[in-house]
Amino acid sequence: MLKEFFQFYTSPSSRLARKMGFLHEAIAMSARHQRCQSTWQPHFEQCQAAIRQAVAECTSFRHIVVLGAGSLNDIPLSFLSQTFDSVTLVDMVFLKPARRQAAEYDNVTLLDADVSGCLEKVEQGDSAAEPPSLPGIEPEKVDCVVSLNLATQLPLIPVRWLMDRFGLSENKADAFGKALIQAHLTYLNRFGGVKCLIADREMREYDRSGRLTDQLDPAWDVPLPAYELAWDWEVIPFGESSENAARCQTNRVGVSIWSSSVEGV
Structure with missing residues (x-):
């Protein structure tokens, strides 16, 4: 707890990231990763493999953008740095370990930015959603977006x-949640190169007997592009949840890779 408290007050972050809880969430996720390394590492490795697969479909290698880069644990950063002229990693919060890792590469840039594009309005109570405009990123000049x-x-x-x-x-709230996801998909399709969507497709909760106790669509019933590979990620193992230690949560993660615009997205 003291470590998390210290992190909160010493981590570089924007006013909105602190005020709205993004910094707190990033620190909490980092702590959970430390406790759940054995169940999270396979997920990280699958994500890295999926990104490599998307890169294999690129025909030029000027610029790659990763949205939701966060901890960098699920990114093959050395590979991307060697493959592309420029690598831009985007998220609301980058903790110090991620900043140190990115600093090892001359062609890697961290962009602290609102990936939703609406947080300043949300802060004031506005629930309008639209695709973001991220500084320094020209979608038509990006060869791969993740x-x-x-x-x-x-x-x-x-x-x-x-x-x-x-x-x-x-x-x-339901309508706004759907609109945010749809705006994100619209934004992805503005990029001219290869698009790679790595996202939860299903959330399942089990009790200790293995009985399914809950199941939901994490995409708020917004249709996502069909996925070509998938795996299960045990996000919350037994004993991890403060609300119910006798439950575990497993997410089905799917990967969609496409080049042209996906119909309906």
Whole structure:
């Protein structure tokens, strides 16, 4: 707990990242990773392999952008640095270990940015969603864009913020969550190169007997592009949840890779 407290006050981050809870969430996820390394490492390795597969479909290698780069644990950073002229990693928060790792490469840039494109408005109670405009990124000049474990997470903090502070109704919260994910998919299709979407496709909860106790669509019922490879990620092992230690949560993660625009996205 003291380590997390110290991290919060010493980690570089934006005003919104602190105020809205993104920094707190990044620190909590880092701590959970330390506790759950054995169940998370296979997921990280699968993500890295999926990114390599997407890169293999590129025909030029000027610039790659990774949205939701976060901890960098699930990114083959050395490979990307050697393969592309320029690598841009985007997220709301980068903790110090990620910053140190990125600093080892001259052609890797960290971009602290709002990937949803709407947080300043959300802070004031506005629930409008639209694709972002990220500084220094020209989609038509990017040869590969990766959305990394991000799409289904985008609505969580903004929706909670609006419900808690502005009394957003459940129906409007659901509509806003869907709109955020759809805007993200629209943004991906603005890129001219290879698109790689790595995202949760299903969340399942089990009890200790192996019985399925809950199941939901983490994409808020927004249709995602069909995936070509997938794996199970034990996100919350037994004993990890503070709410119910007798439950575990497993996410089905799917990877979609495409070059032209996907119909309906």
